[in-house]
Amino acid sequence: MTEEAIRYVRSFLLGAVQLPYNQWESLLGYTDDPKQFSHYKSVICPSGFFDKGNYGRIPSMPLLPLKKLEGLPFLFGEPEVEEIGGTKIIHADLVASAYFLLSRYEEMLRREVRDPHGRFPGKQSLPYRAGFLRHPLVDEYGLLLRRYLPEGSLPPLPRGIRFVDLSHDIDAPFLYRSWKGLARSLRDRRGIRRSLQNKFGRPENDPYYTFPQMLETDRKLTALAGNCVISAYFKAGGGNKPFDKPRYDLDSKDLQNLLGLFKGQGLSIGLHVSYEAGLHPRRIRKEKLRLEEACGGSVSTSRHHFLCAREPEDMEALEKAGILVDSSMGYADQIGFRLGTSRTVRRIDPATGKLGSLLLEPLTIMDCTLQDEKYMQLDYGEAKKYCLEVFENIRRVGGDLCLLWHNNSLAESKDAYLGRLYADLLDALPAYLA
Ligand SMILES: [Zn+2]
Numbered sequence: 001m002t003e004e005a006i007r008y009v010r011s012f013l014l015g016a017v018q019l020p021y022n023q024w025e026s027l028l029g030y031t032d033d034p035k036q037f038s039h040y041k042s043v044i045c046p047s048g049f050f051d052k053g054n055y056g057r058i059p060s061m062p063l064l065p066l067k068k069l070e071g072l073p074f075l076f077g078e079p080e081v082e083e084i085g086g087t088k089i090i091h092a093d094l095v096a097s098a099y100f101l102l103s104r105y106e107e108m109l110r111r112e113v114r115d116p117h118g119r120f121p122g123k124q125s126l127p128y129r130a131g132f133l134r135h136p137l138v139d140e141y142g143l144l145l146r147r148y149l150p151e152g153s154l155p156p157l158p159r160g161i162r163f164v165d166l167s168h169d170i171d172a173p174f175l176y177r178s179w180k181g182l183a184r185s186l187r188d189r190r191g192i193r194r195s196l197q198n199k200f201g202r203p204e205n206d207p208y209y210t211f212p213q214m215l216e217t218d219r220k221l222t223a224l225a226g227n228c229v230i231s232a233y234f235k236a237g238g239g240n241k242p243f244d245k246p247r248y249d250l251d252s253k254d255l256q257n258l259l260g261l262f263k264g265q266g267l268s269i270g271l272h273v274s275y276e277a278g279l280h281p282r283r284i285r286k287e288k289l290r291l292e293e294a295c296g297g298s299v300s301t302s303r304h305h306f307l308c309a310r311e312p313e314d315m316e317a318l319e320k321a322g323i324l325v326d327s328s329m330g331y332a333d334q335i336g337f338r339l340g341t342s343r344t345v346r347r348i349d350p351a352t353g354k355l356g357s358l359l360l361e362p363l364t365i366m367d368c369t370l371q372d373e374k375y376m377q378l379d380y381g382e383a384k385k386y387c388l389e390v391f392e393n394i395r396r397v398g399g400d401l402c403l404l405w406h407n408n409s410l411a412e413s414k415d416a417y418l419g420r421l422y423a424d425l426l427d428a429l430p431a432y433l434a
Pocket of ligand 1: 169170171272304305306
């Protein structure tokens with residue numbers, strides 16, 4: 001196990017990843033050697049999780065129910081804190097607990113647990129089973145540790161949500177503008193004249209072309225709050241699996257205009273990695289080059305279509321393709337904190353314990369997770385309640401929020417509330433911001 005990853009987790013817990021080592025290292029030690037205690041203001045005692053012979057084996061998995069320290073569940077160690085010579089000694093192993101969540105350790109050990117798309121289901125995860133998936137538990141450990149440190153030891157955390165990413169995956173920019181769309185339009189009994197208009201007329205007529213309305217909603221929030229960005233993830237073709245449909249041509253006039261619309265407003269454009277490249281991650285590089293060619297600029301962010309970043313080590317391919325930040329880390333079937341944190345974190349490979357260069361921006365809430373019958377199946381009221389609960393939990397730790405709303409979720413539909421919910425959530429959000 002590399003010392004580097006453990007040191008990184010210590011700095012992450014303190015919210016000090018940007019600070020030089022010598023500015024925080026004496027604040028939090030990770031040792032059970034009493035001779036070392038006096039070097040630190042606080043010390044977490046290792047529980048044995050990282051020990052050779054234990055790490056990577058099934059008996060290293062935490063047992064339910066979890067023990068709690070000051071109301072917070074932790075995965076390893078004992079709920080005891082003592083003071084020895086002015087140093088707080090914490091026997092709850094918050095370093096191993098945070099590492100377990102941040103590194104997707106559970107997904108490595110439970111390879112046999114996957115849904116039909118090869119994804120680890122949120123409902124099977126320890127955070128869900130232990131009842132804390134909608135809490136950024138690692139960030140909450142950080143708040144707790146600060147209480148054990150002398151005041152002013154660290155820069156203060158923001159009071160409120162620090163940063164918001166309003167993100168959109170462009171899976172289907174249009175419903176009726178392809179030849180298949182024309183056939184669909186006729187099948188939907190929209191009439192020949194209207195169907196031809198959909199195919200050949202202005203894109204604004206298409207029900208999925210909700211971009212002006214979407215950007216206006218986003219703009220209202222970004223005008224109000226400086227700590228807010230808008231991003232869009234485009235598919236770059238390349239995927240030949242049924243779940244990669246509909247495919248669209250980035251060089252077509254419609255897609256060039258759409259890319260122009262996003263770029264003209266200074267929005268971030270990222271790669272929506274195809275379902276097929278999720279199965280064969282080495283294809284990601286080609287898709288990235290294709291998108292860069294089409295949008296005439298470099299692309300350094302990504303999110304997997306269907307959130308199909310399957311195995312923890314698959315993400316190495318993103319690094320090799322030159323992606324710097326990926327935002328696939330949410331569960332498709334449950335909203336909340338797949339990595340146990342709301343903050344962007346460096347990739348840790350649980351198999352090797354090595355730190356990668358890729359940054360993972362946690363995805364907090366995906367629109368269809370709330371409503372889809374395969375996922376949470378919530379009605380409007382419940383969905384809004386759960387989303388606001390998550391906003392509140394991030395506000396309390398001064399963390400970050402990433403929303404994913406698809407353009408077609410904003411299309412009018414009699415049985416979908418997602419468009420209305422998006423507008424209502426963005427209206428409510430300023431009260432939670434830092
Ligand atoms: Zn997608």
